[in-house]
Amino acid sequence: MEAYDLIIVGAGPAGSTLAKALEDSGKRALLIDKQDFPRDKTCAGWVTPSVIETLDIDLRDYGNGRTLQPIRRFRIGMMGQQAVENDHGGVVSYGIRRCEFDDYLLARTNTPKKLGTPVKSITRKDGNWLINDAWSAPLLVGAGGHFCPVTRLVGDGPGSHETVVAAKEIEFEMTQEQAKTCEARGDTPELWFCKDLKGYAWVFRKGNYLNVGLGREDNHKLTAHLQDFVEAMQSAGRVPENLSGRFKGHAYLLYDHAGRALVDDGLLLIGDAAGLAYTQSGEGIRPAIESALLAAEVISQAQDFSATSLQAYGDAIADRFGHRESDKEEGFQVPEWIRMPLANTLMRSHWFTRKVVTEKWFLHQEVPALETHPDTPALKQVYQ
Template sequence: MHSCDVLIVGGGPAGSSCAWGLRSSGLEVLVLDKARFPRNKVCGGWITVPVLRSLGIHPDDYRPGRTLQPITGFRVSAMGQHETEIDYERTVSYGIRRCEFDEYLLRRCGVQIREESPVTSIERFSDVWIVNGEIRAKLLVGAGGHFCPVSRHIGNTNHEEPVVAQEIEFEVPPEQSASCSIRPEIPELYFCDDLKGYGWCFRKNNFINIGLGRMDHIALPRHMERFLTLLRTTGKVTFDLPARPAGHAYLLFGSSQRKIVDDSIMLIGDSAGLAYEQSGEGIRPAVESGLLAAEIIRSSEGLYNRARLAVYSDLLVTRLNPGHAYPEKIAKHLPTHLRNSLARMLLKSEWFCRRVVLDRWFLQ
């Protein structure tokens, strides 16, 4: 039987960040993931600048042999309406490919890793966890994404309404590359008419990522179809997609009701339901929750009861919840029809796109 102090289930951005935060802590740490890396992850691959900063990654160290697309602005519109381009003339985000980014984070995290090891059973004996009948751990960190087995073990169900999103990422055919009008440094955001989600078109070097996420799974395929038709009719995409888009779900912090800590258990990233409410950005909260969990574990002196770990969920609330400004509180109470018409009108305004959509919602 293998014994460790901390067993991290899931080696995505949340799990690898927590592991990195625990390197050289003197604790025996093991990361288990069911996949072999590099593995793909359904995602747009947009990260904000604080993600690299929090992880101490210099862009020049990450870039060699990988895609790191600087983003200096965005084109914003209500789908099919006037597009407003906002250019910050400096790097405000990056585009990465998850197959590369997640592997980079995992390989450098500095603790023991076991790949192709799905967690299939979690049992409690006295004061230790026994996982898969063969690993003993004092503390379990659930970092297995939306369907994390550790999250399920403490009673979190998947009955809450998630964001559902679909995307496809592929290399632009070389003969179409010069005529593709999506500029790598200016991704495009297209809000759905009812403001329940948005589509994106995002070029990273020669890779393009097209996707759409919504708070309503039933209408997702219809909105995605409509979005793809729009991209074809406006000449943004002039070639056939090589495959059907793939989908996944995740929860937004604020609307998620997930329990985040229990005795000798902490959840981080999508396992805890932490994505930012306005933009759906999930990588930054995954990284920040992983680092915060590591900080709390380091200071817990081996005592992992629920009362001791509760400080983690309290700190998450203050760190991740930006709070709503007064106009957003009012908007929530407007009749849907009125709110949507107002938003469509506002999305034509450069001031609104820059100050509200980008500065507040996407770049925080």
């Protein structure tokens, strides 16, 4: 039995960021993931400059042999009407492929790893968590996404009581002919909102790679909505007629509607396992990174791993992302006044699609990059 101070289940951006942040803390961690890396990951795949800054990524190094698509414009519209295109005058985000991005982050860590290793059993003994009867630690961190096995141990766990957003997407490398005729441009992702504003679809080109998908809060209609969208985009020449591969699905929780507890005795959740995706856009990468860094500060300072000690992490999350409100409308948090007939007019407005939809909802430009030091409001209590 190998003993550690903590075991992190899930080696995606949240898990690998936490592992790296703890490398100089004196805490001995183990990273476990059911898949080998690099691995496919269902995700539209873009990161904002704040993520690049927070992770201290050298873009020249990252772009050497990996897909790095600068984004300068967005095309936004309601399905069935003309899109509005906005030029932001510079690079406001970067398109990445998750198979490359996640592998890059994981490779930067020196933390011991057990990849291609599903969690088959979790038991509690003498204040420690035993994983697969092979590794033990007093702290278990869930970083394995919505269905992470650790989530079953915290609060009510995943289940029918949760309002889950379901998405399907496909990413493939276009042939030369497909790339030549595809109307979608690499520096201009396209966002198409469903008419009822309960979800949106996207067409995102990254060089010769094309990512197409749709996410909605009512997954029983997801396939039909997706099929209608793809057919419309194919007719417009923005998506090739013959798609290579198959659509893959995933699920996640929006922050304002996720009721998951974040901590318990010897347990802590980060990233999508904690239900931290931004409510307006469904983006999970930035919340995953920031939750991991906040968790690292709390873990490194904690006197023990009781729920009382770890609650500082839950408080830091609330300070950073806001307090969850149980009385908010379920699903994508589009304000009620936008769901009214006014939405059609707003979605044709350059000002609204740029200042509200893109810069506020999707890029979160008004929120500065996370800084983790004693004066950070979200962490002051940790250092007191």
